[in-house]
Amino acid sequence: MSSLKAAHYLFLVVFSITLCICKGAEFVIRAVKGETVHLPCLPHPYNSYLSSVEWTKNSKTANVICKHTVYENKASSGYCISRFRVAAFNLNIENVQFSDFGSYTCKWSRIIPPPTLDVITNVMLLVEDLSVEHQYSRNDSCIHLLCTLEALNPEQVNFIWSTVGQRLPHLSSSSVMSSEFYLCEPAVDDGDPITCQASYFYNNALYGINRTVEAFTYECAQIVLFKGETGHLPCILHPENSSKRSVEWIKSSTNSTTICKCQIDYVHKTSSGCCIPRFTLTKESLQLNIENVQPSDFGNYTCKWSRIIPPPTLDGIRNVMLRVEDLSLQRLNSRNDSCIHLLCTLEALNPEQVNFTWSTEGQRLPNMSSSSYTSSELYLCEPDWDNADTITCQASYFYNNTLYRRIEHFNLSTEHPLFSEDAVRENLQLLIIICSAAAAAGVIFSLIFTAVLCKCRRRRNANESIVFSNKVYENFSFAMTRQSTQRTQPTVKPQKEECIYEN
Template identity: 25%
Template sequence: MLDFPGYSVSGAVASFFFILLSMRQPDNWRVISSTHPILARIGEDALLTCQLLPKKTAMHMKVTWYRSEPSTPVFASWDGADATEMQMEEYRGRVEFIKDGIHEGNVALKINNIQPSDNGQYWCHFQENNYCGETSLLLKVAGLGSAPYIHMEGPAESGVQLVCTAKGWFPEPQVYWADITGEKLLAVSEHSIQDDNGLFYVETTLVVRNDSVETVSCFIHNPILNEEKISIISIPEKLQNELASLKVIGPSEPILIRVGEDIQLTCYLSPKTNAQSMEVRWVQSHRYPAVYMYADGEHVTEGQMAEYRGRTMLVSDAIDEGRLTLQIHNATTSDNGQYRCLFGKDGVYQEASFDLKIVGLGSSPLITIKEQKDGEIELICSSEGWFPEPHVQWKDMEGKIIPSFSEVLTEGSHGLFHVETSLLVTNSSIVNITCSINNPLLDEEKIATFSLLEPMMSFSWKIVLIWILLLVVPVGLLMRKS
């Protein structure tokens, strides 16, 4: 037997087996669960189960259900007691730990009132002393939303424009158009958005140019449930609608509004028509969510864009003539863009579009000296509160443009721009410098003028003063000593 000083083969073998025993995996049990995804509809309850194999009691084990991090569990049970301190907030009061079969290693987690956010992977984790095991489960959440709603916008010169909308679906549904024979029709645009609850709104547009196409269907299909909803529209019937012969008139020129002012968006029917029984909405790029919606004689708050809640008011004094004005208080840079005003009745809409341009005239520019050496002066011109991006120019006293040395434009938290530009002056013949900042939409500018004589004279007097002090102070000290 080979021996080394202070070390024996028998001792090495004993240590080796001790390490193997301490490192061995818990091959005496493992965790299993369903290999198939668990399907749950929104609003219903879901049951996630897992099992120790071979069967054994888990009463004194730590059982944890988690998603991404074990430290923030969906639910945890330690030695038979619930541990809720680190539980994810969205699951508090919404989950139940079912341990009827815990003596055989069978546990389940019941999630009540399933939401879109519950969709995804879950982990079931067991721990006994230093041994642990886990398995994963996939929860697929699905929900059928509203039936598709088809309305007609037009008719237009290019044909009849049909728009199909639906909301409350999960996951994102498939949308398609078909004619009366079932042949699919090509949409010109598709749009989807998730609301605050995680549910999908879908919108698709179809332009019908063929007069022979009289009936069109819109299908909304849930790929998880393999279920769908359908709506059908008769084009000739909609063309007989009251609104089909009316027009909506809006501003013909872009509306310029300064930041902080109130916005007024007016549109009206031509010829004059009572709009009290109509739906009227102001939207941006898509119908949902809306900037503002009026229906059944009152403001509809559901589906209004969050940034417009509490900022809008409808002026309806002339509604019997088909004229309505939307007021938006305290204009911000985010209000900038294109809007559409839609009048609707019985599935037919007419609209007008217009541009709203938000403008901000910033602070007067401030010119400062950054550095002065070797006969060069660097001037800094700064200003803030501009929208859109301003034009900045340096000019001499004759109005000639001087190229800037650098220019930095930054956007603040409210969307307003801060500008800082620098100019390097090396020509001593330049006396007065002007910094002008211009708003391209308002064609207004703010100007600051800086005279180079003042800093140069100030600099010269400082040198003279230093020399005087250097000469006078020693002379005074000598006189005091004598």
């Protein structure tokens, strides 16, 4: 019995060695930059209770990518470097980069049951990328596309342009790794899917990769907004059902700024990434929304999107030029308080022709002052205006053969002061001076009046003490008591004498 087991294990060892020789360096995996790739590892066909797997990238110094111990081909423990992970012995690489190109080795070892058994699998990973970008076209009715292949020294590259399965003529030259496409209306319409396919040989094997973008002309990619408005910049012209998309909005300048960068899962209704303040993203159409548009938002915006699921990958690039303008209406100082002086100014990018119209309550007003290239003045005196009037300034102008209009209102009942700003300031200063002088004079007068009143009271008190304080009143009654006199002479009333002694 033991001899049978020994023979069995010997067979397994021989089988593993044979497998290693037969399968070594056989797998060639192609991956596109940014995708997630899976590198296969072939374990022994017999079940193992305990096994280990080790992935290394072959170079001058072999680098261990992952090392795991697996229990019953289910649970595992170990480690992997960033962007790499092990699933069922296979190596998964997220967001593949050109630096990931190379040869990988998977070493699978059976630990239990003994004896130890090793199986080695070699995998060659090729990383490539094909990009299609819109180039600037001097003719607004034409499109100019550039298709570029990034691969490891392909022997021969052939580019083919097509739309909806129909091959398109190649109207520009091709270099070793790129091809240009130039087509004008009516041969192409906005929203048409344009596909660039690159076919090339590597190690006597033929490889092909393609990218599809939506065609657009610069004629429909001009957005004009006014300061303070909410703007919407389009990305996808014809949205299709997708389970997963990625999008990136970039503002092109000397230092390009990423406005939004998101990956949207429409099945689970989740998204990763975010936008900077004042910018939001409409998930269905990937439209960029800008709140409270400012002049600093002016510029060229690029939307890069990719349909990840379902395959094949569909890419789109769209450029949008945003122009921000403003119309301001302000009141100027007027020397005559019964007149108003208004200035209407347009802030725009090189308008071809500007026409200003003044009106109130729907009635056009005469322009009583001159108009410059981007401004106009209105000068009205009573009775041509009233406090309840609303003055309207309308600016109409052409840009790229398109007519634009902007209207601004000025409510005199709430915005017209009775006096000009300078007059009010001068009157206020004069009023302050007068009030200050009056207050000072009042204080001085009060002090003088108080002093005089006190002095008068003192003088009065002094006079009263001299005249009355030393007065003495004495009453004297002299009565005659003689009897004879009373009988013979008439009755005489006693006399009272008052004597006043004054010192």
